[in-house]
Amino acid sequence: MIVHDILNCITEIAPLRWQEHYDNAGIQVGDLNAEVHRALVCLDITEAVVEEAIDKRCDLIVSHHPLIFHGLKHLTPETYIERAVAMALKHDIAMISMHTNLDNSYLGVSRVLAEKIGLTHLQLLQPSADEPEHCGAGMLGEFKTPMKELDFLRLVSNTLGSPCLRHSTLTGRKVAKVALCGGSGTPFMADALRQRADAYLTADIKYHDFFIPENRLLLVDGGHFETEQFTKELIKGIIQKKFPTFAAEIAETNTNAVHYFCK
Numbered sequence: 001m002i003v004h005d006i007l008n009c010i011t012e013i014a015p016l017r018w019q020e021h022y023d024n025a026g027i028q029v030g031d032l033n034a035e036v037h038r039a040l041v042c043l044d045i046t047e048a049v050v051e052e053a054i055d056k057r058c059d060l061i062v063s064h065h066p067l068i069f070h071g072l073k074h075l076t077p078e079t080y081i082e083r084a085v086a087m088a089l090k091h092d093i094a095m096i097s098m099h100t101n102l103d104n105s106y107l108g109v110s111r112v113l114a115e116k117i118g119l120t121h122l123q124l125l126q127p128s129a130d131e132p133e134h135c136g137a138g139m140l141g142e143f144k145t146p147m148k149e150l151d152f153l154r155l156v157s158n159t160l161g162s163p164c165l166r167h168s169t170l171t172g173r174k175v176a177k178v179a180l181c182g183g184s185g186t187p188f189m190a191d192a193l194r195q196r197a198d199a200y201l202t203a204d205i206k207y208h209d210f211f212i213p214e215n216r217l218l219l220v221d222g223g224h225f226e227t228e229q230f231t232k233e234l235i236k237g238i239i240q241k242k243f244p245t246f247a248a249e250i251a252e253t254n255t256n257a258v259h260y261f262c263k
Contacts, residue, residue, distance in 0.1 A: 001246055003060060003094045004032040006039060009242035010062075010098050010235065014105040018128075018135050023100045024066045029085055030094025036060040038247040041236045043228060044255035045095060047080055050087045052253050059093055062239070062248075064109070064231045066097040098235060103137070104128070109182040110139035112230045117159050117178070117201075120144060125179050126191045138181035138188045138202075140195055146176035149218050152199060160226040163260045168210045168219040175199045175218065182227040192217060203227045225256040 007027065019025040028045075040058040042049050045067040053061050067081055075082050088095055102108040106124055114122055119141025127136035147155070152175040157165055178199050179192035185202030186209055192200035199218040203226070213219050232250045239248045 001036055001243065002032070003027070003030060003034050003036055003096065005243070006036065006060060006062065006239060006246075007032065007096050010096075010238050011101070012242075013107045013238065014098055014102040016101050018104040019099060019101040020104075024069055025097055025099040025101045028063075028066060028068050028095035028097050029088045030060075030092075034059075034092075034094055036094060039239065039249075040251050041232050041239075041248055042251040042253070042255060043225065043232055044257075045084055045097075046253065046255050047084050047087065048253045049251050049255060050084050050091075050093065052251055053093055054087075054091050056249070058249075061088070061093060061095045062235055063095065063097045064099060064102065064228060064235070066099055067095060102231065102234075103183065104135050106134050106136070108234070109228055109231050110137075110180055112234045113180055113182045113201075113227055114139040114141045114178075116230055117155060117180075118143060119178055119180075125181065125195070126188050138179060138185055138191065140177070140179050140192075140197065142177050143175065146174040146198075149173070149175055149199070151175075152178075152218070153220065156201060156220060156222055160222050160229070162223055162226045163262050166205065166210075166221040168213050168217075169215065171198075171215050171218055173198060179217075180227075182231070183224055189213075189219065201227065223258065225258060 036059045038058045039060040040053045045063045122141045124136035125138030175198040179197035180201040184204040201220045203224040205221040
């Protein structure tokens with residue numbers, strides 16, 4: 001197996017052409033033609049993740065978020081990014097990242113989140129103009145049985161393992177249709193409102209954005225890491241479906257940079 005084989009099996013459902021213009025999905029470190037035997041799958045690449053890969057004798061790391069997002073001008077011990085790259089190079093560990101191309105796939109990040117909270121009749125929230133059936137932002141779905149807003153918040157909290165959720169004012173209506181976007185999805189709130197969703201679940205919502213719904217839907221911030229955490233399972237599943245005998249495992253290292261203090 002070579003790095004290019006693993007890259008190709010993921011881009012079959014999330015082509016690199018679907019990534020946003022600012023992104024850096026694809027090969028991060030290493031040679032696409034290098035032979036690999038074991039992959040460590042993670043959301044973020046940190047020094048601790050590279051150390052875990054070394055300990056587990058993984059010669060490939062597959063992440064959702066790219067380690068190298070902006071160009072590197074030097075390779076020194078100055079930042080965690082440079083240190084992680086240097087460590088990977090020293091131990092012949094390749095890195096590939098599947099970011100907004102996987103966000104924008106119908107079979108990607110938002111779909112797996114929607115399935116985790118139990119939504120059905122799934123469709124893209126904002127389909128792309130060129131490939132509307134396969135590519136676009138967010139997901140829209142329905143619950144088989146509508147639920148009270150507080151029950152919806154409990155469901156989200158329990159599913160995400162989040163100790164607390166930020167949300168807009170309760171509307172007093174039941175939640176049946178839900179729009180969501182794993183990660184930073186505030187730009188797609190207008191689509192959720194246009195689709196008359198009862199709730200919109202995403203992350204990284206700014207204070208003033210909570211005023212926008214004006215009682216038309218329940219806006220919920222589930223956390224960036226929390227709403228994208230199932231991407232690790234998704235990537236591992238894609239790899240093992242294509243290559244059942246290839247060793248791929250989810251990193252045990254917790255890379256969530258946000259910590260909560262609950263009174």
